[in-house]
Amino acid sequence: MQLHELKPTSPRKTAKRVGRGGKRGKTSGKGHKGQKARAGNSSRPEMREIIKKLPKLRGHGVNRAQTVNSERVLPVVVNVSALEVLEAGFTVTPKSLVTAGIVASVKRKAPKVKILGNGNLTKKLTVENCQVSQSAKEKIEAAGGSVK
Numbered sequence: 001m002q003l004h005e006l007k008p009t010s011p012r013k014t015a016k017r018v019g020r021g022g023k024r025g026k027t028s029g030k031g032h033k034g035q036k037a038r039a040g041n042s043s044r045p046e047m048r049e050i051i052k053k054l055p056k057l058r059g060h061g062v063n064r065a066q067t068v069n070s071e072r073v074l075p076v077v078v079n080v081s082a083l084e085v086l087e088a089g090f091t092v093t094p095k096s097l098v099t100a101g102i103v104a105s106v107k108r109k110a111p112k113v114k115i116l117g118n119g120n121l122t123k124k125l126t127v128e129n130c131q132v133s134q135s136a137k138e139k140i141e142a143a144g145g146s147v148k
Contacts, residue, residue: 075112075131076103080139081119088123092130121145 030037061067082102083092090096094110097103103113115127117135124144132140137147 073112075114076106078102078113078115079118080115080121080136083115083125084119084121084123086123086125088125090123090125092125092127094129115140 027037035041035043078097085102086092086100092115094103094113097113098105098110103111105111112131113129114131114133115136116133117137117139121139121143125140126145127140127147129148132147140147
């Protein structure tokens, strides 16, 4: 095979140029007047206009910190003064607080509990599996109790 014997497999076709007079006649498929009939028209798609008007951060309410960290479980707060109701020598755990009626159960389970140092404590208590603030720890130990 020689170079001069090569032939294209498909015929060359040029795209029809619309809207420049010639074969199609009159308005050449562009309709009558208006923005879309003009040369160089490229109007932006409708959907893009709608998207541009939407706020950037969607799905976050007024308090964004709560919606972003919605999986985070905050402990139920119990003051030392609420533990005064319990009898001396009582072992304070999240489960025992639910049975005593001081804390409500969450989804039939004992929630995480944090004991804060608001109020006074006179009884000896043992605290287990609870978060305890520094002031609450001092008051429990001052009453003769212990924190584990």
